[in-house]
Amino acid sequence: MASDSVLLGTIDSETLNNTILNPGSIQINVTGAFIVDDLLYEDAESIPETNDIALPFQNHDVSHVAIDIGGSLAKIVYYTSNESLTNSQEDLGPHINKKILNTNDSDSGDELQIDPTKGGRLNFHKIETERISELIQFIAKLIKFYNKNIHIMATGGGAHKFYNRIMDELNVEITKEDEMECLIVGLDFFITEIPNEVFLYSESNPMQFVNDINKENNNIYPYLLVNIGSGVSMIKVTGPSNFIRVGGSSLGGGTLWGLLSLLTEANSYDEMLANASKGDNSNVDMLVGDIYGTDYGKIGLKSTTIASSFGKVFQKQNGPDLSARRSKFNPDDISRSLLYAISNNIGQIAYLQAKIHDLERIYFGGSYIRGHPQTMNTLSYAINFWSEGTKNAYFLRHEGYLGAVGAFLKRQPTGWGRKNSFTVGGSENILNGVLSKLDALNVNKDYE
Numbered sequence: 001m002a003s004d005s006v007l008l009g010t011i012d013s014e015t016l017n018n019t020i021l022n023p024g025s026i027q028i029n030v031t032g033a034f035i036v037d038d039l040l041y042e043d044a045e046s047i048p049e050t051n052d053i054a055l056p057f058q059n060h061d062v063s064h065v066a067i068d069i070g071g072s073l074a075k076i077v078y079y080t081s082n083e084s085l086t087n088s089q090e091d092l093g094p095h096i097n098k099k100i101l102n103t104n105d106s107d108s109g110d111e112l113q114i115d116p117t118k119g120g121r122l123n124f125h126k127i128e129t130e131r132i133s134e135l136i137q138f139i140a141k142l143i144k145f146y147n148k149n150i151h152i153m154a155t156g157g158g159a160h161k162f163y164n165r166i167m168d169e170l171n172v173e174i175t176k177e178d179e180m181e182c183l184i185v186g187l188d189f190f191i192t193e194i195p196n197e198v199f200l201y202s203e204s205n206p207m208q209f210v211n212d213i214n215k216e217n218n219n220i221y222p223y224l225l226v227n228i229g230s231g232v233s234m235i236k237v238t239g240p241s242n243f244i245r246v247g248g249s250s251l252g253g254g255t256l257w258g259l260l261s262l263l264t265e266a267n268s269y270d271e272m273l274a275n276a277s278k279g280d281n282s283n284v285d286m287l288v289g290d291i292y293g294t295d296y297g298k299i300g301l302k303s304t305t306i307a308s309s310f311g312k313v314f315q316k317q318n319g320p321d322l323s324a325r326r327s328k329f330n331p332d333d334i335s336r337s338l339l340y341a342i343s344n345n346i347g348q349i350a351y352l353q354a355k356i357h358d359l360e361r362i363y364f365g366g367s368y369i370r371g372h373p374q375t376m377n378t379l380s381y382a383i384n385f386w387s388e389g390t391k392n393a394y395f396l397r398h399e400g401y402l403g404a405v406g407a408f409l410k411r412q413p414t415g416w417g418r419k420n421s422f423t424v425g426g427s428e429n430i431l432n433g434v435l436s437k438l439d440a441l442n443v444n445k446d447y448e
Helices: 001-007 013-021 082-087 131-145 157-161 164-168 180-195 253-263 269-278 289-292 322-328 330-355 375-388 399-409 427-442
Strands: 053-055 064-069 072-082 122-129 150-154 171-178 198-200 223-228 232-239 242-249 307-309 361-365 392-396
Touching: 053 223, 064 131, 064 157, 064 399, 072 082, 072 131, 082 122, 122 131, 122 399, 131 150, 150 157, 150 164, 150 399, 157 164, 157 171, 164 171, 180 223, 180 232, 180 242, 180 399, 198 253, 223 330, 223 399, 232 330, 242 330, 253 269, 253 330, 269 330, 269 375, 269 399, 307 330, 322 361, 330 361, 361 375, 361 399, 375 392, 392 399
Parallel strands: 064 150, 150 171, 223 361, 361 392
Antiparallel strands: 053 122, 064 072, 072 122, 198 392, 223 232, 232 242
16 A cells, blocks of 8 residues: 555646546547448448448547457458548558548437548458468558557467567567457457447348347346357356356368368358358258158257258269269258358357356357358357247357457557446556556557
């Protein structure tokens, strides 16, 4: 306590109170934050694959970049101020030079006027990990856009694997952050701060937004996060920094991508998902109806329930050799069958983990999902079926960027992305606030 008194005596009460409520040298203002609709971009070329998040009242520029480098994809999160975009004379490509219209935001509920000269946006971009050189080139463009030194916050396995290469080629400082912790920080931010981010999925109501999760007093907990990337991790979360990995699976997005690369001519993951959306898995899978000729109502199985994934392929009527069998089956049907097989497996394991740990809310994240209807419907149906409607599967519009957003937030002072996360009272909070202020005055000049 003596050290507290010494520190407190050097700062006036007004500065102290401001420091406690607003620690550090910069605060990101999430007031009025909303997901930018496609109609708000100036032209079709400016519309990104993953929609930006507008921060209309953010007045401080930010010059750090977050990357989450997984086994298959590298995800990038970065901030651009509308003023910088308006004044920029550089042609840095459509992923950076995106301009927004000056119009009212009808989705936010506050009728906010969006001024292209004020505020800014969080941007999202992804590149296949095997094309790591393109990732480095993209960050180089961002450095040129910011026109000053930047700091990189890195997470995922690639943060370790490519650490030296990125640092050497870009001549930047890099901070490595724990992957699981970043996932939780990112998900908590989306749940608590971004309207119309979290939703339930069903075929009759594909995007039922969930904005009424109890966010006060940390009542968003507990929950299960099922993060589906190349593999699958399942994390039980009971508080902002209280989590444990309770399980997972090696059968994830990398499995789907790898097997379909062998079984079809598709050249990208998105092409595989597009093919799956056109396919009919009943041409490949053995269904309950193929065995019973009808439903198996006694145990609740419909005739369309998959009894055996790829179960029709081995039948002799499909040909005696590999070439004959391959010519019999459509690549689109194969794609859909494999997508269902992996998604059903993940859904059932997720339900079992939620049941074991008595968790009602299950959040699905990771780049495996990509907003793909069949994937979300399969996962949602599995959770609803096995739990008999007692548990919910939640999805996110930025599901692939939880880790990258978490790493981005970690660059900021404690309390950056959480409302009411700093309260007056308690020597620990006071001391932390003062130390943040002193740190801002003497050390953290690169935030400004």
